[in-house]
Amino acid sequence: MMEEGQEGWGGRMEERILVLGVVWYEAPKSAIQSELTEVGGGRCYTGRAQGKLPVGTMVSFIGYTFTLTFAVQGAVNTLGDLRGMFASIERINSILSAKDIDDSLAYGLAKELDGKELEDSNGVYENGSVNKHFMAALKSSSSCSNLAWSGDIHLKEVHFSYPLRADVEILNGLDLKIECGKVTALVGPSGAGKSTVVQLLARYYEPTQGCITVAGEDIRVFDKREWSRVVSLVNQDPVLFSASVGENIAYGLPDDVVSKDDIIKAAKAANAHEFIVSLPQGYDTLVGERGSLLSGGQRQRIAIARALLKNAPILILDEATSALDATSERLVQEALNHLMKGRTSLVIAHRLSTVQNAHRIAVCSEGKITELGTHSELVAKGGSYASLVGTQRLAFE
Ligand SMILES: Nc1ncnc2c1ncn2[C@@H]1O[C@H](COP(=O)(O)OP(=O)(O)OP(=O)(O)O)[C@@H](O)[C@H]1O
Numbered sequence: 170m171m172e173e174g175q176e177g178w179g180g181r182m183e184e185r186i187l188v189l190g191v192v193w194y195e196a197p198k199s200a201i202q203s204e205l206t207e208v209g210g211g212r213c214y215t216g217r218a219q220g221k222l223p224v225g226t227m228v229s230f231i232g233y234t235f236t237l238t239f240a241v242q243g244a245v246n247t248l249g250d251l252r253g254m255f256a257s258i259e260r261i262n263s264i265l266s267a268k269d270i271d272d273s274l275a276y277g278l279a280k281e282l283d284g285k286e287l288e289d290s291n292g293v294y295e296n297g298s299v300n301k302h303f304m305a306a307l308k309s310s311s312s313c314s315n316l317a318w319s320g321d322i323h324l325k326e327v328h329f330s331y332p333l334r335a336d337v338e339i340l341n342g343l344d345l346k347i348e349c350g351k352v353t354a355l356v357g358p359s360g361a362g363k364s365t366v367v368q369l370l371a372r373y374y375e376p377t378q379g380c381i382t383v384a385g386e387d388i389r390v391f392d393k394r395e396w397s398r399v400v401s402l403v404n405q406d407p408v409l410f411s412a413s414v415g416e417n418i419a420y421g422l423p424d425d426v427v428s429k430d431d432i433i434k435a436a437k438a439a440n441a442h443e444f445i446v447s448l449p450q451g452y453d454t455l456v457g458e459r460g461s462l463l464s465g466g467q468r469q470r471i472a473i474a475r476a477l478l479k480n481a482p483i484l485i486l487d488e489a490t491s492a493l494d495a496t497s498e499r500l501v502q503e504a505l506n507h508l509m510k511g512r513t514s515l516v517i518a519h520r521l522s523t524v525q526n527a528h529r530i531a532v533c534s535e536g537k538i539t540e541l542g543t544h545s546e547l548v549a550k551g552g553s554y555a556s557l558v559g560t561q562r563l564a565f566e
Contacts, residue, residue, distance in 0.1 A: 320384020407472030409460030
C-alpha cells in the first residue's frame, strides 16, 4: 500500500515528463534516491527520499512515451491510407462490374427511345449480362474515330462535383469549344478546375450536368474503351511500367500491329532515340519500377513516343513540361510540337510562355471560362490573362 505523501506515476512528475520529455534536466543529482516498493503485486515508487524517480526509470518511461506516440501516429496514418484505398477499390469495382458502361448504355437507350426518360436503369442488364438491344444503341468504334478526327469537341454548360465531395461544385456551367486539328490552351489560377476538365475529357468521370460532344455527338454514346483509343494524355508524371523501353513505347497496342521500326520511328520523332540507344541494352533496357531508372525528361519523351505511335486524334497535355530543366524542356517541347500537328489538342500550362502560340487561349476561373482569344487579343483586352502575363513578367512582344 502507498502511504500518505507518497508519489506514484501521477501528479506534477508525470506532467513534466509528458510535456517536456526532458525532466531529467530538472532532477537535482542529490535527489536521485528514490526507492521501489511492491504494491499489489506491481511496483510503485514511494519517492520516500525526495519524491523523485530514478534516472534510468525516467529515461525508460520517456522512451516508452515516445514509442507510444509514434505507434498512435502510425495507426492514424494507416487509417488515412485505408480510407484512400477503400475509395480506390470502390472505383476499380465500379469499372470491373461494368457500372461505367451502364451510363453509356442508358444514354444510348434514352436516345434510341426518342429522348424518353430512362426510369429503370436496372433494365440495362438482362439475366446478369448487358442487354444486346441497348448495346446496339452505342456507336461503333469506327464512327468514334471518324468523328474525333473530323469534328470539334464542345464542353457544353458542364457542371461537375467529385463523388467524394458531392456538395462542392468544381465546374459550374463551363462552356468551351476545342477546335478540330488546332491547339487550345487552358490557363488560370491553381484550383480553377483545369485538371478536372482533363479528367472529364478522358472520361475518368462524367459531367453531373451538361455534356461533352465531338462533332456534335455526345461522347457518352461511345463505349469508354473506344473513347480511350481516340484520346492520348501526356502529363507531368507519365505512367511507365516495369518493362523494357520498347515495350513501354508500344504499350496498349497489339503486338501484331506494331513493328520494331514503328517504335524507333516514334522514338526519333519524340527526341528519344539518341538517349535510348545510349542505354546498356538500347530498346531492351528495363526502365525499373514506374520508370525509376530514367530521368523525368526521358520518361516524358517515352510517353510522347507512345502517344505518337498510338496516333490518337485528340491530345491532352497537362503541364507536360513544367518539371523540366531548360535543355530537357526544349527537347520535350520540340517533340510535343511534332505530336500536336493536325490533332485536336488541349494544353494546360501555368507557364504562359509555353502556350502563347496556341490558336486559342481560354482562361478558367472558379469552374468557368472567363476569357477566350489569341494571346495578343487577350493581352490587348487587359483582363485577367493580361495580369497573369504581367505577373509572370514575360517580354512577349
Ligand atoms: N479527386 C478529387 N476529389 C475531390 N476534390 C478534388 C479532386 N481533385 C481535385 N479536387 C478539387 O477540385 C478543385 C479543382 O482542382 P483542379 O485540379 O481541377 O484545379 P487546377 O486548376 O487544375 O489546379 P492546378 O493548376 O493547381 O493543378 C480543387 O479545389 C481540388 O481540391
